[in-house]
Amino acid sequence: MPRLRPVALRVFSSLCLILAWQLASWWWHSNLLPSPLAVLDLAWRETLDGELPHHLAATLRRVVVAFLLAMTIGSVIGVVMGRWRQADLLFDPWLILFLNIPALVTIILCYVWFGLGEAAAILAITVNKIPNVVVTLREGARTLDRDYLEMAQSFSLGRRRTLTHVILPQLLPFFAVAARSGLALIWKIVLVVELLGRNNGVGFQIHLYFQLFDVTGILAYSLAFVLVMLVIEYAVLQPMEGAANRWRIQ
Amino acid sequence: MPFSNRWKVPPIAGGYSERRPAPDEHDPAALRRRTVAEDTPPLAGATSRPAHSAPPRTRALDIRIDRKRFADPSSGIERLVLADVRLELFHGEFVAVIGPSGCGKSTLLHLIAGLDPAFDGEIRWADTATGTGPRLGYVFQNPRLLPWLDVRANVVIGLEDPAGHAARVDELLAAMDLAEFGHFHPNRLSLGMQRRAALARAFVIEPHLLLMDEPFVSLDAPTADQLRRLLLDVWGRQRSTVLFVTHDLREATMLADRVLFLSACPATIVREVSVDIAREDRFNESRVSARYADLKRDFDALYPPG
Secondary structure: OOOHHHHHHHHHHHHHHHHHHHHHHHHHHHOOOHHHHHHHHHHHHHOOHHHHHHHHHHHHHHHHHHHHHHHHHHHHHHHHHHHHHHHHHHHHHHHHHEEEHHHHHHHHHHHEEEHHHHHHHHHHHHHHHHHHHHHHHHHHHHHOOHHHHHHHHHHOOOOHHHHHHHHHHHHHHHHHHHHHHHHHHHHHHHHHHHHHHHHOOOOHHHHHHHOOHHHHHHHHHHHHHHHHHHHHHHHHHHHHHHHHHHHHHH | OOHHHHHHHHOOOHHHHHOOOOOOOHHHHHHHHHHHHHHHOOOOHHOOOOHHHOOOOOOOEEEEEEEEEOOOOOOOOEEEEEEOOOOEEOOOEEEEEOOOOOOHHHHHHHHHHHHOOOOOOEEEEOOOOHOOOOOEEEEEOOOOOOOOOOHHHHHHHHHHHHHHHHHHHHHHHHEEEEEHHOOOOHHOOOOOHHHHHHHHHOOOHHOOEEEEEOOOOOOOOHHHHHHHHHHHHHHHHHHHHHEEEEEHHHHHHHOOOOOEEEEEOOOEEEEEEOOOOOHHOOOOOOHHHHHHHHHHHHHHHOOOOO
């Protein structure tokens, strides 16, 4: 029973939210706030004619590609900056600049400079996310335990064993934090990218429904994608994090 | 009789004679060194020991530290920690370094291990002519086991080819009473068990030089004593050169061939004493106590209370 309780609590809380939504739509009684059932109905119809899966897949592909690129590039830069003071001093102003450029500006500039193509879209998303990954991983690399590094050095573990057994396990929690916050950030940016310059994806569809003032369509597409992200969170990210941290709980 | 049991039996007099380590065929330097060692006649001071336990007096390591300074992180004022420390270590020798706490004993080990190259002086290995540095084992003051690896993975971390040495790892884990805990993570073990795992990690690579930094501090007396016996037993087999830092004179008396006394800050070697207890007498309480009483007089003269 104690294992079931958190799950039950989560389901209960979600049901409360849906109930509040239902009550609000009854109260307001306007097509600007459709009921949950109306949204579900539209989502179901769009799924049957293939529209919803097509756009979800387009958005998901961009999220995954940009996420992998940003995590890889950002981690390397972050670790380098965390370990070498010179690199940190040199690139810190760049980092602050990129952290503070609004996502919209990067997106527009990428489209202007590189054309309204898929590569420009992915580049814009990646550039937006990299600074956050860098900051998190730099913090992780700074807090690497000297005791373990000294152990690795005195036992002559060499580069490969030091990396896999000593450094990466210490960076893993920071990697997980960057991944968790990164996914949430990236999919929000992806929608803007799609809204401004792509002809498919959830953002494109939301733009379409916005022009029609169709709130049901907007909610159907955005909630469908939230659902996809929830599945990734619970089915992929959390189990991975749990496996990596198993030694802590033991 | 299983090998692991033999390790646990307190060695009896003369027990070491049959435990001469075989020359390591994979290490030409070690092979050559041993050849040299056998040609060298034992020095006069070593004649009081039985011939088989006399350490071969070939030099393993020359240490000359003229100055080691640390800058205080907040004020930036430099503090001299080590000044004019000169010592030679011979192959197979067990040397204890004793001194007041905070006098720079750990720093000395750090410098020897090459963890801190910022000092005036030179540390020269007799074997560096061959191009390979010595295999180094280090037992730190805290166990420093990697918490995300299980005990066995921690122990084999220094081995190039853990699978090829599985039998040796099993023996060593058994000797350390850790055979059933190989798959436990370190945070589930007691401090004593973690220290045993750290010892196993250093022993398993059969180091040329074993650096030990108060490895038995903050353990209850019986556990510490058990680990000391284990250390002597394994050292008896492997004949590593050991540099052992401690502030416990009795421990130094029991374990070491030679004891070096360090002064307080800046630390320098103020006295060197040969312990002269034969290896088979190390577990002889009265023999150790008698020698300890002698050394204690030296010790009290060097470090007057208050």
